[in-house]
Amino acid sequence: MKDSAVIMIPSHPKFLSVIRAVTFKMCELSDMDNSAIEDVKLAVDEACSNIIKHAYKGDTNKKIIVRFKMTCKGFEVIIDDDGLKAQPALMEGRRLDDIRPGGLGIHLIKRAFDVYAFDDKKKKGNRLRLIRNRKGKNEDRDRRL
Amino acid sequence: MKIEIGDYKGLTVIALSGEIDMYSSPELREEMMTLIKQKISPVFVNLKDVTYIDSSGIATFVEGLKIMMRYSGSLKFISIPEGIMEIFNFSKLDKVFEIYRNIDDALGN
Numbered sequence: 001m002k003d004s005a006v007i008m009i010p011s012h013p014k015f016l017s018v019i020r021a022v023t024f025k026m027c028e029l030s031d032m033d034n035s036a037i038e039d040v041k042l043a044v045d046e047a048c049s050n051i052i053k054h055a056y057k058g059d060t061n062k063k064i065i066v067r068f069k070m071t072c073k074g075f076e077v078i079i080d081d082d083g084l085k086a087q088p089a090l091m092e093g094r095r096l097d098d099i100r101p102g103g104l105g106i107h108l109i110k111r112a113f114d115v116y117a118f119d120d121k122k123k124k125g126n127r128l129r130l131i132r133n134r135k136g137k138n139e140d141r142d143r144r145l
Numbered sequence: 146m147k148i149e150i151g152d153y154k155g156l157t158v159i160a161l162s163g164e165i166d167m168y169s170s171p172e173l174r175e176e177m178m179t180l181i182k183q184k185i186s187p188v189f190v191n192l193k194d195v196t197y198i199d200s201s202g203i204a205t206f207v208e209g210l211k212i213m214m215r216y217s218g219s220l221k222f223i224s225i226p227e228g229i230m231e232i233f234n235f236s237k238l239d240k241v242f243e244i245y246r247n248i249d250d251a252l253g254n
Contacts, residue, residue, distance in 0.1 A: 020166075049167045108200060
């Protein structure tokens with residue numbers, strides 16, 4: 001449990017603010033710069049929103065478990081649900097210059113994390129693993145340019 | 146999130162504050178659709194006091210703009226905080242939305 005935290009929320013959108021608050025504090029403890037913290041907070045929120053929308057089809061009585069781990073290599077977030085299996089091949093998102101509602105969340109997740117992967121071993125539901133490699137503050141800035 | 150719909154020199158301004166996310170964006174959508182049904186144009190959206198926006202908030206604005214374009218309506222954004230503007234830029238929304246520093250700048254243009 002060293003340098004890690006776990007939070008479980010109901011799959012109701014009103015609890016996304018709780019996820020954001022915990023993500024923010026964990027990022028602070030991980031010594032990220034402010035812009036990186038905002039990117040990661042948004043990405044984790046988007047991943048949980050996707051679970052509510054797609055895995056649970058809007059059912060607000062399910063659960064979402066988010067685990068945060070800080071390691072010497074970086075910042076890891078593992079998100080579990082018991083919903084419908086995600087189909088990563090169909091989760092490309094829209095082209096960014098194709099302006100229309102929807103399809104943006106996946107881009108916001110991938111810009112914050114270096115690894116975005118579903119665990120195939122999980123039989124029921126989904127386990128999404130997100131890893132942001134540790135970077136220097138200038139590298140965080142350069143990544144955004 | 147708080148939504149205040151007001152009037153500035155006869156123009157409709159939606160002033161938003163707080164966090165726009167999957168929980169709050171349906172309320173924003175409802176308010177916007179009420180204005181859109183009346184074919185009000187232009188509509189100014191003041192984001193000065195918005196501290197957070199996610200893709201559902203972005204989608205709400207994009208949907209609103211697309212419907213307004215059917216009647217040549219315009220959706221104009223003013224006072225976008227730096228952090229929110231960064232997401233607008235990343236999402237290429239700066240290419241489709243009219244964005245101004247403040248409402249007087251918008252009127253000057």
